[in-house]
Amino acid sequence: MLNMKHRKTFLAIAAIAAVFTLAGCDGSSSGEEPNEMVLYSVMTSKIAGFDVSDIGDYPSARVVGQIFECLYQYHYLKRPYELIPQLAADMPEVSKDGLTYTIKIKKGVYFADDKCFPNGKGRELKAGDFIFAWKRIANIKYICKNWWIFDGKIVGLDEFREYTKSCKDQFSVDYSRAVEGLQTPDDYTIVIKLKKPWPQIVYLLAHQPTAPVAKEAVDYYGKDIISHPVGTGPYKLDIWHRGSYIKMSRNPNFRGEFYPSEGEPGDLEQGLLADAGKKMPFADKVVWMLIEEEQPLWLQFLRGKIDASGIPKDNYGQAISASRNLTDEMKKLNIHLKTFREPATYWIGFNMEDSILGKNKPLREAISYAIDRGKYIELFWNGRDEVAYGFIPPMMKDYNPEISKIGRGYNPQKASELVKEAEKIYGGKLPRLKLAMGGADTLQRQFGQFLQRNFKDVGLDLEVEYMDWPTFLGEVHTKSTQMFSLGWIADYPDVESFLQLFYTKNISPGTNNFNYSNPQFDKLYEQVAVMPDCPERTELYRKMELMILEDCPAAFINHPVGYVLHHDWLYNYKLHAFQYGLAKYYRTDMAKRAEYKKLLKKVK
Amino acid sequence: MTTYIIRRLLYTIPIVFGVLLLTFVLFALVGGDISIEIAGKNATPETIKEIREEYGLNKPLFLSWDSQFINHFKSALTFDFGRARDREPVIDKIKRGAGPSLALMVPMFLGEVIISISIALIIAFVRGSKWDILAVVICVAGMSVPYLSFILFGQYFLAYKWGLFPVFFSPDLIIPQYVVLPVLIGIITGLGGNVRFYRTVMLDEMRSDYVRTAFAKGLGTGRVLFKHVLKNAMIPIITQVVLAIPFLFLGSLLLERFFGIPGLGYLMIEAIGSRDYFIINAMTYISAILFVIFNVITDICYAWVDPRVSFE
Numbered sequence: 068m069l070n071m072k073h074r075k076t077f078l079a080i081a082a083i084a085a086v087f088t089l090a091g092c093d094g095s096s097s098g099e100e101p102n103e104m105v106l107y108s109v110m111t112s113k114i115a116g117f118d119v120s121d122i123g124d125y126p127s128a129r130v131v132g133q134i135f136e137c138l139y140q141y142h143y144l145k146r147p148y149e150l151i152p153q154l155a156a157d158m159p160e161v162s163k164d165g166l167t168y169t170i171k172i173k174k175g176v177y178f179a180d181d182k183c184f185p186n187g188k189g190r191e192l193k194a195g196d197f198i199f200a201w202k203r204i205a206n207i208k209y210i211c212k213n214w215w216i217f218d219g220k221i222v223g224l225d226e227f228r229e230y231t232k233s234c235k236d237q238f239s240v241d242y243s244r245a246v247e248g249l250q251t252p253d254d255y256t257i258v259i260k261l262k263k264p265w266p267q268i269v270y271l272l273a274h275q276p277t278a279p280v281a282k283e284a285v286d287y288y289g290k291d292i293i294s295h296p297v298g299t300g301p302y303k304l305d306i307w308h309r310g311s312y313i314k315m316s317r318n319p320n321f322r323g324e325f326y327p328s329e330g331e332p333g334d335l336e337q338g339l340l341a342d343a344g345k346k347m348p349f350a351d352k353v354v355w356m357l358i359e360e361e362q363p364l365w366l367q368f369l370r371g372k373i374d375a376s377g378i379p380k381d382n383y384g385q386a387i388s389a390s391r392n393l394t395d396e397m398k399k400l401n402i403h404l405k406t407f408r409e410p411a412t413y414w415i416g417f418n419m420e421d422s423i424l425g426k427n428k429p430l431r432e433a434i435s436y437a438i439d440r441g442k443y444i445e446l447f448w449n450g451r452d453e454v455a456y457g458f459i460p461p462m463m464k465d466y467n468p469e470i471s472k473i474g475r476g477y478n479p480q481k482a483s484e485l486v487k488e489a490e491k492i493y494g495g496k497l498p499r500l501k502l503a504m505g506g507a508d509t510l511q512r513q514f515g516q517f518l519q520r521n522f523k524d525v526g527l528d529l530e531v532e533y534m535d536w537p538t539f540l541g542e543v544h545t546k547s548t549q550m551f552s553l554g555w556i557a558d559y560p561d562v563e564s565f566l567q568l569f570y571t572k573n574i575s576p577g578t579n580n581f582n583y584s585n586p587q588f589d590k591l592y593e594q595v596a597v598m599p600d601c602p603e604r605t606e607l608y609r610k611m612e613l614m615i616l617e618d619c620p621a622a623f624i625n626h627p628v629g630y631v632l633h634h635d636w637l638y639n640y641k642l643h644a645f646q647y648g649l650a651k652y653y654r655t656d657m658a659k660r661a662e663y664k665k666l667l668k669k670v671k
Numbered sequence: 672m673t674t675y676i677i678r679r680l681l682y683t684i685p686i687v688f689g690v691l692l693l694t695f696v697l698f699a700l701v702g703g704d705i706s707i708e709i710a711g712k713n714a715t716p717e718t719i720k721e722i723r724e725e726y727g728l729n730k731p732l733f734l735s736w737d738s739q740f741i742n743h744f745k746s747a748l749t750f751d752f753g754r755a756r757d758r759e760p761v762i763d764k765i766k767r768g769a770g771p772s773l774a775l776m777v778p779m780f781l782g783e784v785i786i787s788i789s790i791a792l793i794i795a796f797v798r799g800s801k802w803d804i805l806a807v808v809i810c811v812a813g814m815s816v817p818y819l820s821f822i823l824f825g826q827y828f829l830a831y832k833w834g835l836f837p838v839f840f841s842p843d844l845i846i847p848q849y850v851v852l853p854v855l856i857g858i859i860t861g862l863g864g865n866v867r868f869y870r871t872v873m874l875d876e877m878r879s880d881y882v883r884t885a886f887a888k889g890l891g892t893g894r895v896l897f898k899h900v901l902k903n904a905m906i907p908i909i910t911q912v913v914l915a916i917p918f919l920f921l922g923s924l925l926l927e928r929f930f931g932i933p934g935l936g937y938l939m940i941e942a943i944g945s946r947d948y949f950i951i952n953a954m955t956y957i958s959a960i961l962f963v964i965f966n967v968i969t970d971i972c973y974a975w976v977d978p979r980v981s982f983e
Contacts, residue, residue, distance in 0.1 A: 113941065116757050210721045212710060293758045309759060309767075310941060311933035312842050358839060360929050362823055366831045366838045535946065540707045576707070576716050671832065 104350045104655055106637075109364060109373045110357045113310055116293035119278045120204050123212035125556065125646075128275045130355055132647030133315055134179075135298035138170060138197070138257075139273035141560075141645050143652050144330030144339060147464045148560045148644065150269055154192065154279065154299065156255075158269075165264035165597070170257045170272075172197075177320040179303040181295070183287035189320045192299055194251040196279035199242055201249060202227060203280065208237035213276040220268075222248030222260040238289065242282065264597035270559030275647050301348040301651040313355040315650075317348065326639070326652065339641055348651035349639075368632065369400070371663040374655065375633035375640060383449040386632060393632075399670045400663075401635040407642035408462035408628050412455050412565070413554035414621040415502065415518070420582045421549045423500070427492050428619060433485035434500075434550075435475040435622035437525040442477075443517060444625055447510070451630055455623035457612045458555075458565050462626075462644065465562045467609045474616055474623070482525040499528040503548040505539030514552070544576040553580065560644070561600075562608045566592055569615055581620035588614050636660045672974075676967060683963040687747075690959040691952075695743050698948045699732060705946050709756065743952065752953035756945060761953045764938055772922030772934030774846045779857035780919055783865055784912055786858060791869030792896050795877050806866065813863030822929050825856045840931030853926040868911065869904075876904045905976040913969040917961035921954070 114127040119135040122128050140153040152158060156171040178189035201221075204211045205228040217224055223246040234240045248260035261268070271277055284297040296304050301324070302315040328343040342349070356372075358364040361379035368376035378386045386404075388394050393404050415434065419425045440454045456474025459466045467473075490497055502518065504511050515531035522529040534542065542548045557564040570592050573579035591611050598604040615621075633640050636659035639652045706722040723729045731738045746752055752761035794806040829852060830838040836852035837844055876882065877900060885895045922936030935954065942950035 113757075207717065207721055210710075210718060210725055212718070214715060214718055218715060290754070290758050306842070308842070308933060309757065309764065310937060311840065311931065314842065354842070356839070356841070356931070358931060362826060363839045363929055363931065366826065370831065370838055372839070372841065535944075541704050544707050576719065 102657075103352065104657060105352045105354060106350045106650055106653055106655060107372060107374050108353060108355045108650070109367075109376060110313075110355050111359055111364065111377075113357060114313075117296035117304060117307065118293045119296065119298070120200055120213065120276050120280060121209075121211050121293075122275050129646045130313060131296065132275055132300070133302040133353060133650050134296045134300045134304060134318075135275065135278035136300045136648065137273050137275065137278050138172070139269060140648070141273060141643070142327065143643065143649070144327050144334050144641060146331045150273055153273070155272075159272075165266070165599070166261045168257075168259040168261070168268060170259070172255050172257065173322070174255055176299050176322055178281050178297055178299055179318045179320050181284065181297045183281065183283040183295075183297060189297070190281075190283075192279060193254045194257045195254070196281060197257055197277075198246075198249045198251055199282050199285075200278065200280040202240075202242050202246065203285065204276065206231045206234075206237055206240050208232075208234055208240065210237075211276075216271050216274065216276065220261055220263075220265050221246070222262055224248055238286075264599075266597065266599045267559060267561050267563055270561055273645070274558060300648055302353055305352075311357055315353040315355075317351050321348070323347065324651065334641070339639060342639055342654060349654035350650060353650045369667070371634060371660060371667065374637040374653075375631055378449075378630050378632060380447075380449060387449070387630070396670065397632065400666065402632050403635060403640075405631045405633065405640065405642050406451075406628060407631075407644070408453070408460065408626065410460050410462055410557035410560065410644045411554060411627050412458045412460055412623060413552075413625050413627070414455070414458070414623045416543075416551045416553055416581050416621045417619070418546060418549055418551070418580075418582055419584070419620050420546055423493065423498065424549060425582075427489050429485040429492065430489035430497065431619040431622075432475065433482045433489055433525060433527070434522070435619055436478040436482035436485065437521050437527065438518065438622055438624060439477045439479075439521055440624055443514075446517065447514065448625070448627070451628045452625040453628060455626050457616055458568075458621070458623055459562050459608070459612055460557070460626045463557070463560060463562055465605045465608045467612060470612070473613065475619075479525050486526045497527065499530050500549060502529060502531050502550040502552065503539055503542055504531055504533045504552050505536045507533035507535065511552075543580050546575050546582055551580065557644075562612075563596060566595070566608070566611055569611075569620065583615075583618065583620040585614065585618060634660070634663065636663070672971075676971070679967045679970065680963075683960070686963055687956070687959055690955060691744055691747055692740075694952055694955050695740055698946070698951065699739055699743075704728065705756075705948070747952065747956045753949050755942075755950050756947045761949050764950065765935065765953060765957070768922070768933060768935040768938045769920065771846070771850075771932050772927070772936060773919060775850050775853055775857070775926060775932055775934060776919040776922060778850070779854045779861070779923075780915065782854065782858040783861040787862055787865035788869050788901070788908065790862070790866050791873050792901065794866070795870050795873035795900075796892065796896060798874060798877065807870075810863040810867045810870075813860070814867070816860075818860050818925060821856050821860045822853075822925060825852055826929060829855075840933070849930065849932065853923070853930045853932065857923060857926060865911075869908065872904045872907045873900060876900045879903070902976065906973060909969055909972045909976065913965050913972060914962075917958060917965050920961055921958060 110126055110130065112126050114130050115122070115124055116127065117131055117134065119131055122131055136153050138153060138155040139150045142149040142151050150158070154172055154176060156173050160169040161167070172192065172194055176192040178184070178192060180187050180189045184190055201217060201224070203209055204213050205217060205224050207228055208231055214228070219225060227244060227246050230244065231240050250258040250260075252258060259268070278298065281297050284295065285292055288295045294307055299321070301318055301321045303318040304313070305316050306312070306314040323346045326342040326345045326347055328340065330339055334340055356367070358367060361381060364373075364376060365379050365382045367373050386394060386397050393402065397404075415438070417424045417431050417434075424431055444450055444452045444454065453461060454471075454476065456476060457467065457470040459470070486497070500522070502515070504515055511533060515533065519529045519531060539551070543551050543553070555565060555568060567573055568578050569581065569583050569585075569588060570579060571584040571586075571589050574582050574584065588611060591607055591614075595604055595607045595611070598607070629642060631642055636656040638654040638656070643649060704723075706719050706726065706728055709722050710719045727739055727742060730742070733740050735741070750762070755761050755764060790806070794803050797803050826838060830836045837849055840849045882895060882900060885899055920935065921939060922934035924936040924940045926932065927934045927937040928940070938950065939954050941947070942954070
C-alpha cells in the first residue's frame with residue numbers, strides 16, 4: 068500500500084504523464100466525422116474579411132471565393148485562361164457598338180440559408196442582386212476599395228456615386244434610385260450600358276468584388292457583414308476565428324457544378340480529368356489555418372496536417388534537388404511538386420518627376436543594367452523566378468517572346484559607361500541616390516544591401532530607406548521618393564492591367580507611381596483600352612511595352628514562379644493564377660491521409 | 672491604508688494621460704497616413720478622402736473639442752475603442768484573445784516562479800560548491816541562447832521529430848494540448864535569468880545572522896529555508912513577481928506566433944504591423960492601467976510581508 072508521501076509522488080508522475088499523453092494526441096483525426104472529406108489549407112497572412120464587394124487582397128479573395136460566385140469564372144484546367152459562365156447562363160450578348168452587354172443569369176440558384184432571410188431560408192438569386200452589389204460599390208459612404216472597377220465606365224453610375232455623397236451614411240442610400248446603365252428587364256436578365264467600349268468588362272465580371280450580394284444580408288448585419296457572408300457558392304462559413312483559423316462546410320443550397328471534361332495537353336496523363344463530369348464540390352468541409360511563420364508551416368505540411376504548401380526559402384534544399392526535381396525524401400513521402408508562373412512583375416521604379424532621375428535617361432538605364440537579376444533570383448528565390456526584361460509576365464498571352472533580346476539585362480560594363488554619360492548630363496559627380504523600401508524585415512534589408520553593392524560596382528552611391536508599408540505608400544503617392552521597390556499582380560489576364568500603370572491620367576496618387584507621362588503612349592492606351600482581343604491589339608500591347616522600355620521609367624527585376632508541394636491524397640490539384648473558389652475541384656482520399664502517419668514514421 | 676491607496680490611484684491619472692499622449696503622438700504625428708493603405712491598390716483620391724473622413728483623420732490634431740486627440744482620449748475613458756481596421760469591435764478581439772494568452776502565460780509564469788525559487792533556494796544552500804558553480808554556468812548559458820532558438824529546437828525535435836506534442840495549434844485540440852510545449856519552452860527559457868536573480872536574493876538572506884542563529888538552535892534545513900529565508904526574501908520576489916503579472920495579459924508574441932495561439936501578444940504585434948491604431952491604443956491603455964494597479968498591489972504586499980514597511 069502506498070503511504071501518503073508515495074501517493075503524492077505517484078499522483079505528480081501520473082499528472083505529468085497525462086499531460087504528455089494528452090499533448091501527444093495532436094488531433095490526428097482533426098475532429099472530422101467518419102467518411103467526411105475535409106480539405107486542410109493554409110493562409111500565410113490574415114484575411115481582411117468576408118465582405119465580398121470590398122475584397123482587395125489576394126489572401127481574402129482566395130478564401131471568400133469559396134462562398135461567393137461571379138457571373139463568370141476562369142476554366143479550371145484550360146490554358147491560356149478562358150472565361151466560362153458561372154452564375155451567367157451564357158457569355159454576354161454584346162451590341163455592335165460594344166456599348167451594351169446583355170447577360171442572362173442562371174435560374175434556380177439560391178443563396179445559402181441565413182437568418183437575414185425570412186424563416187432563415189435562402190432565396191433565389193435575382194438580377195437585382197448584382198445591380199445592388201454594384202451600386203453598393205459605387206456608394207461613396209461605403210468606402211469601397213473596388214470603385215476603380217466601375218469608375219467612369221457605366222452610364223449613370225458616376226451620377227449615382229455623386230448622389231451618395233449627400234447621404235448621411237452608407238446605410239441611408241436609396242438603392243432603388245435608377246441608374247440608366249444598370250437595368251434588369253426581368254429577374255434573370257442584366258443589361259449594362261457603357262459610356263465607351265470596355266472589352267475588359269468580362270474579366271471584371273469574373274473578379275471577386277463583382278459577385279452578387281443579398282440586400283437582406285447588408286440590411287441585417289450592417290457593418291458586421293464582414294463576418295457574415297451570404298453567398299451562392301459551394302461552401303458556407305461556419306467559424307471565422309480571426310487571426311487563427313476558418314472553417315467552412317458544404318452549402319446545402321448549392322446548385323452543384325460539374326467537374327470539367329476538357330483540359331490542356333498533359334492534364335489527362337496527370338489524372339486531372341479522372342473526375343470529369345462529376346458533381347462538385349467533393350469535400351464536405353474546408354479548414355484554413357493561419358500559419359505565418361515558415362518553420363511551423365513546413366513542419367505541419369510534412370506532418371500531413373496541411374494538404375498543400377509553398378516551399379519556405381530555408382527548406383528549399385530539403386524539398387528540391389539541384390536538378391529542380393523533388394528530393395528523394397519528398398518522393399518517399401509521396402509528395403508531388405507543381406510549379407506555375409504568376410501574373411506578376413516586380414521592379415525598381417523611378418520617379419520621373421525627380422529632378423535628378425527624371426531628366427537623366429542614361430542614369431535610369433545605367434541602374435537598369437547594374438542590377439544582377441540572375442544573382443538576385445538565385446540568392447533570394449532559390450533560382451525559382453524568371454528574369455524580367457519587360458513588364459508583361461511570360462504567362463500572359465500577349466507576352467513578347469523576343470523581349471529578352473530587347474530588354475535590359477545585367478551588364479555592369481555598359482552600366483559604368485552610362486554612368487559617365489549621366490554625369491556629363493548632371494554636370495559633375497552624381498549625388499547619392501535614394502531608394503524607398505516598403506518594409507524593414509531581414510529580407511528587405513538584405514535586398515537593399517544587394518542593390519547597394521550592385522550600384523557601387525558601377526560607380527553609383529545608393530542609400531536605402533526602409534519604412535513601414537503605409538509610410539512607404541504615402542511617400543510613393545505623394546511623389547516623395549526618388550526610387551521605390553514595388554510590383555504589380557494582374558487582376559485579370561489582360562495586359563491592360565499593367566499598361567494603365569503608365570497612363571498619364573493615373574499619375575500619383577493614382578496607380579502610375581512612376582509619374583511617367585508620354586502623350587504617344589497615352590494615345591495608344593486610349594486606343595487599346597477599347598479594342599477587343601485581336602492580333603492587332605497584341606501588336607499594340609507589345610509596341611507599348613517597347614515604348615516603356617525605351618523611356619525606362621523602371622528597372623524590371625523578376626516575374627515570380629510559384630513552387631507548390633502537395634500530398635498524394637489530394638486530387639485534381641492544379642495551380643491557377645486566379646484562385647477564386649477552387650476548393651470545389653479538390654478531392655481527398657481520407658484513408659490515404661490516415662496512412663500517412665505510418666509512412667512519415669518510417670521515413671523519419 | 673485607504674488614504675495611501677487613494678493617493679496612489681490618483682497618481683495613475685497623469686501616468687495614463689501620458690501613455691495616451693504618447694500613443695497619439697507616435698501614431699498620429701510620427702507615423703504615416705493609413706488611409707492610402709486602407710484604400711487599396713487602385714484607390715481614387717476621392718476614396719482616400721472619404722476614408723480620412725470616416726476615421727476622423729481630417730479633423731484637427733489638437734486645439735478643438737472635436738480634435739483627434741480629444742476623441743482619442745474620450746474613447747479611452749469610455750472603454751469604447753471603436754472598431755479595428757477589419758471592422759470588428761476592438762473589445763471583442765481583446766476578450767477573445769485574453770483566454771488563450773492567459774492559458775499560455777499563467778502556467779508558464781507560475782511554473783517559472785515556483786521552479787526558479789525552489790532551485791535558487793537549493794543552490795543558495797549549497798553555495799560555493801561545484802553544484803552551485805554548475806548551476807550558475809547553466810543559467811548563464813541558458814540566458815545566452817536566444818529565445819527563438821529554444822522555440823525552433825523545441826518545435827522541431829520535441830514536436831515534429833519525436834512527436835511528443837502538436838507542432839501547431841489546431842481547432843480540434845483542447846487548450847492543454849496546444850499550450851504544453853510553449854509553456855515548457857517558456858519556463859525553460861525563463862529559468863536562467865530567474866534562478867540567477869533569486870539565487871542572489873537568497874544568498875543575501877543566507878548570509879544574515881538570523882539564519883546562522885536558526886541553524887545553531889537546531890532548526891531543520893527545510894524550516895530555515897522555507898519559513899525564514901524565503902519569507903525575508905519576499906520583498907524583491909514580490910517586486911519581480913507582481914510587476915510581471917500585467918504583462919501576462921499581453922501574452923507572448925513569439926510563442927503565440929510560432930505555435931499559432933490566438934492570443935493578445937499576437938493581436939498586438941499584428942496591430943503594430945498593420946498600424947491598427949485602434950487596437951494598439953486599447954491594448955496600451957489597458958496595459959498601462961493594469962501596470963499601475965499592480966504597482967499599488969506590490970506596495971501593499973510589501974507592508975504585509977515586512978512590518979518595517981509602513982504606509983506612511
